[in-house]
Amino acid sequence: MKIFTGAQIYEADKFTIEKQQITSDELMERVATQIFNWLHLRLQGAQPKIHLFCGIGNNGGDGLAVARHLQEHGYNIEVYIVNYNEKRTDEFLTNLKRLKDRNIWPNFLTEDNELPQIAKEDIVLDAIFGIGLNRAPVSWVAKLMNHINNSQAFILAVDVPSGLFLDKVVTDPNAIIHANHILTFQSPKLAFFLPETGIYFNQWEILDIGIDAEYIAKTETEFDLVSKNEVLQLYLPREKFAHKGTYGHSLIIGGGYGKVGATILASKGALNSGSGLVSAYLPRCGYIPMQTAMPEVMVQTSKSDEHITDFNFDIKATVIGIGPGLGQHKETVEAFSKFLETNTTPLVVDADALNILSNNKKLLELLPEDSVLTPHPKELERLIGEWSNDFDKLEKAKAFSGQYKCVLVIKGAHTITLYKGKGFINTSGNPGMATAGSGDVLTGVITGFIAQGYSPVIAAVFGVYLHGSAGDLAVESLGYQSLTASNIANTIGGAFIELFRRPEAPQAQEQQQA
Ligand SMILES: NC(=O)C1=CN([C@@H]2O[C@H](COP(=O)(O)OP(=O)(O)OC[C@H]3O[C@@H](n4cnc5c(N)ncnc54)[C@H](OP(=O)(O)O)[C@@H]3O)[C@@H](O)[C@H]2O)[C@@H](O)CC1
Ligand SMILES: Nc1ncnc2c1ncn2[C@@H]1O[C@H](COP(=O)(O)OP(=O)(O)O)[C@@H](O)[C@H]1O
Ligand SMILES: [K+]
Numbered sequence: 001m002k003i004f005t006g007a008q009i010y011e012a013d014k015f016t017i018e019k020q021q022i023t024s025d026e027l028m029e030r031v032a033t034q035i036f037n038w039l040h041l042r043l044q045g046a047q048p049k050i051h052l053f054c055g056i057g058n059n060g061g062d063g064l065a066v067a068r069h070l071q072e073h074g075y076n077i078e079v080y081i082v083n084y085n086e087k088r089t090d091e092f093l094t095n096l097k098r099l100k101d102r103n104i105w106p107n108f109l110t111e112d113n114e115l116p117q118i119a120k121e122d123i124v125l126d127a128i129f130g131i132g133l134n135r136a137p138v139s140w141v142a143k144l145m146n147h148i149n150n151s152q153a154f155i156l157a158v159d160v161p162s163g164l165f166l167d168k169v170v171t172d173p174n175a176i177i178h179a180n181h182i183l184t185f186q187s188p189k190l191a192f193f194l195p196e197t198g199i200y201f202n203q204w205e206i207l208d209i210g211i212d213a214e215y216i217a218k219t220e221t222e223f224d225l226v227s228k229n230e231v232l233q234l235y236l237p238r239e240k241f242a243h244k245g246t247y248g249h250s251l252i253i254g255g256g257y258g259k260v261g262a263t264i265l266a267s268k269g270a271l272n273s274g275s276g277l278v279s280a281y282l283p284r285c286g287y288i289p290m291q292t293a294m295p296e297v298m299v300q301t302s303k304s305d306e307h308i309t310d311f312n313f314d315i316k317a318t319v320i321g322i323g324p325g326l327g328q329h330k331e332t333v334e335a336f337s338k339f340l341e342t343n344t345t346p347l348v349v350d351a352d353a354l355n356i357l358s359n360n361k362k363l364l365e366l367l368p369e370d371s372v373l374t375p376h377p378k379e380l381e382r383l384i385g386e387w388s389n390d391f392d393k394l395e396k397a398k399a400f401s402g403q404y405k406c407v408l409v410i411k412g413a414h415t416i417t418l419y420k421g422k423g424f425i426n427t428s429g430n431p432g433m434a435t436a437g438s439g440d441v442l443t444g445v446i447t448g449f450i451a452q453g454y455s456p457v458i459a460a461v462f463g464v465y466l467h468g469s470a471g472d473l474a475v476e477s478l479g480y481q482s483l484t485a486s487n488i489a490n491t492i493g494g495a496f497i498e499l500f501r502r503p504e505a506p507q508a509q510e511q512q513q514a
Helices: 006-019 024-043 058-072 090-101 139-150 213-218 228-232 260-272 284-293 330-342 351-359 361-366 377-384 390-403 438-451 456-478 485-490 492-499 506-513
Strands: 050-054 077-082 107-109 123-127 154-158 179-185 201-207 223-226 249-253 277-282 298-301 319-322 347-349 407-410 416-419 422-426
Touching: 006 024, 006 213, 024 058, 024 090, 024 154, 024 179, 024 201, 050 058, 058 077, 058 090, 058 123, 058 154, 223 228, 223 456, 228 456, 228 492, 249 260, 249 438, 260 277, 260 284, 260 438, 260 485, 260 492, 277 284, 284 298, 319 438, 330 351, 330 361, 347 351, 347 438, 351 361, 351 377, 351 438, 377 390, 390 407, 390 416, 407 456, 416 456, 422 456, 438 456, 438 485, 456 485, 456 492, 485 492
Parallel strands: 050 077, 050 123, 077 107, 123 154, 154 179, 179 201, 223 422, 249 277, 249 319, 277 298, 319 347
Antiparallel strands: 407 416, 416 422
């Protein structure tokens, strides 16, 4: 799914209005009807107090239009105009007049008003600012926002939580609505997925307001959201007459004394994601553990007992996943550097292999084109340097992936894969995956996908999704705290099956009940 910028959303709006020959007011009415339906479906006429806080722009206009629908259906509403600006949009004024025509008189809030009482059983509709926010709210508005946040009422944000910028971070955590749920229009917003800006809400949902399909199809975006629908289109089916050679040979390189487990997890990731063959290259101390844990994996060892000292293996790999448990022993660094000088096999680079590259930036130039790098936040910082905020991080990361012609996978709650200036934001996964070794499994999964013939960028995007989806499935029976990297690796098969599971048709359920 495409993630539009603020400018693109306004453009989409305009395009739709012209093409569908509707007015801006009619578009707002679509929005309001959808929000009303959302609420009505859940409330079914129940009478909690609904406080609607409306700004003076079109986000406020949406709020006022929702107020009218709620009133017409007998809901218990209180409407406030947060009067932070003398300017009013036409749509705001139109909807204010419609309310007044129905004898609903909003409370005009200014700096001098007392803060309204909100009980924790109440509902708040947040329509103070939408995507038009372009500077921090003034202090009395921030105070009101803070008051709403502290009310413990359920907060439903219209389009975005008021106070959220689309392209920069919020500096005052009190000057933004902490929403329970966001109903956003047509396209999710980039700020929803970044650690510094995504913390201000629990859930988001898209309302389809009928933005013109032609505009959506023709408009290129910098970021796309990756869910099941997107990865399903990337899936390469297993062929009837295939043999193990058809699906490539993954080689996992890493491991050191006390860290052999990392390579076992990565090998499991590669095997379970479909690699035809998997080999591992380890120091000698890894031989027995690997052979015991993974009978399917072929093993060769480096000369030393405790760490890799040379890259003299006799394995014709389709792709190499390197780094898990590798360590940074001087001999390992030297051997890795020498290996890079002649290597032409595609690489997936993780963990200490990344740290070695960070300490010797010249080595980055030796990476084969389209190598996949999978840093966690600390490894990313070592690679690209410090960033001032999440938006700056994305810019720097994008420049890095362009400079070294690599696929850069920024791991996190929403892992972002960057390639040729475009970002793919993952939607699967959960906090249970913040556990030792889960990144090693991912290295294996991406390696396994490349082995099977997926291009490196698709292997990264698909692999990240599938890895997260395995975590989501496994957490259902294990819970967040007990989820381990081994569980994730063992559930990859389940995640493949889940890809093709269709949601049950509600109609069939009804028939069964009847
Ligand atoms: N296709 C869609 O997506 C549709 C979108 N719709 C809705 O429209 C919303 C966008 O509406 P909007 O452009 O009128 O902006 P909104 O956020 O209401 O802000 C109002 C104005 O406040 C101002 N301002 C900014 N910061 C400020 C500050 N700190 N303190 C004081 N003032 C400040 C700034 O004006 P300025 O003073 O800078 O000239 C700004 O214009 C969108 O989120 C969605 O809800 C739907 O109805 C239709 C379909
Ligand atoms: N809160 C979270 N939500 C979703 N996924 C997460 C979360 N925390 C971590 N992950 C995922 O778990 C993996 C952790 O990788 P990493 O930090 O390299 O672990 P390790 O080094 O122990 O293998 C990444 O794929 C990351 O995206
Ligand atoms: K809002």
